[in-house]
Amino acid sequence: MPVVPSSLDCLLSLFAGAFSAPTFESFRMLVVGFVCRVGEHSVCGMLLGARLERCWHHSRGHAFFAYRKWCPDQLGLLLLGFVVARFVAADQPIKLAVDDTLFGRTGKQVHGAAWQYDGSVASGHGPKISYGNNWVILTVIVRLPFMTRAVSLAVLERLWRPDPDARAKSKAHGGVRRRKPNPEYPSKPVLAREMLDLVAALFPEREIELVGDSAYGTGAFRGLADRLTVTSRLKSNAKLYAPKPPPTGKRGRPAEKGKRLPTLGQIADDPQTVWEQTEVLRCGRAQTVRVHMFEALRYDTWGERPVRVVLVRGPNRTSGYDIALVSMNMRASAGAIIERYDERWSIEVCIEDAKQITGVGEARNRVKQAVERTVPFGLLCQSLTICWYALNGQAEKDVKHRRQRSRWYTKKRHPSYQDILSSLRRETIASQYLPATGRALNPQQISRLTPTLNTATG
Secondary structure, three states: OOOOOHHHHHHHHHHHHHOOHHHHHHHHHHHHHHHHOOOOOOHHHHHHHOOOOOOOOHHHHHHHHHOOOOOHHHHHHHHHHHHHHHHOOOOOOEEEEEEEEEEEOOOOOOOOOEEEEOOOOOOOOOOOEEEEEEEEEEEEEEOOOOOOOOEEEEEEEEEEOOOOOHHHHHHHOOOOOOOOOOOOOOOHHHHHHHHHHHHHHHOOOOOEEEEEOHHHOOHHHOOOOOOEEEEEEOOOOOOOEOOOOOOOOOOOOOOOOOOEOOOHHHHHHOOOOOOEEEEEEEOOEEEEEEEEEEEEEOHHHHOOOEEEEEEEEOOOOOOOOOEEEEEOOOOOOHHHHHHHHHOOHHHHHHHHHHHHHHOOOOOOOOOHHHHHHHHHHHHHHHHHHHHHHHHHOOHHHHHHHHHHHOOOOOOOOOOOHHHHHHHHHHHHHHHOOOOOOOOOOOHHHHHHHHHHHHHHHO
């Protein structure tokens, strides 16, 4: 039986209330097996990583995901509560990021699997489409003492399933998707809104900032409380309106929005547009950019809630813009909005590490409950690994060790996720062997054996 390191067991004890006693024991062992597994991270692979293949029947591991009573959302919220209490200052907002990704699967009987868009397919390698499960992932963005970049820790996940009738309905309208949303198959932004509402209920008095790409700047986030804000990329064809005008005193319903504003391209190329030069931190480096910020309404998307729009261009560019950002935070400066959106890249790193290093999505289960639990379990293990290292890791020692072994790696300053995972694996291996003092030698026994050894050698 494996021995769970005491430092890791302290973290796992946070989730004891979410399981029954036998199920919690399975959870502890499977976490160790998932972290220590080097090959394919299937359920049987977890048992191999925990050295339980001859102690447990494989059905116990499969039953944990398919039949036992536990909720991934409950585990994610427990982890989020710990992360916020430990790594986010009380006077700082809680920063979240949302994105979706496809985990490849095979087999027609896999719950929720379908042919769908896969952005990870490299350009020039055929159409960006793959078969598998698409997951919407919500992460909390934190700053850890051993890293200069922002780090995303996955806390909540939702399996997105494409509506099977959507294609048939679009063909009936000549390829145009004119259809009412199917509540049984909610869109990705709707799933993201569900997770954001769970976080808001857990922290009823904290400010929460959500960041996502343009796919999540939709009407699903309409009607948020003032303490909840969304920052996203703005599409070039977005409809913007002037702020709500004051009442005129005339009869009739007052206007809810101002006049329609020009397109973003027209605003950027307008000679009267004032551009200001500012310095921001992007990808950990100071950069000088030119910005133009103005207030507007995205009435068709977010109703009467005012937003700030930031157009960004390079210092040497004289026409157009590089990127347009929109934020509900009316107190943030242009530089703060740019840096806030730049932190969104941490979720891309989180997803890449999950696929390439952690082994999330490699399980081959098919039934509904098992499919909906295995990916959240793997992402939870990844977040726990980073949290463990933040509390117990030795960053300077690990970086020094890696630079000594890899002489060409002269610019390494901070541990990578691979270093973090290797450190936890070493700690787990070391915990299997208890320190013991050697037995004292008996001189009388040695003296008796000496003549025998001399005779044998002679």
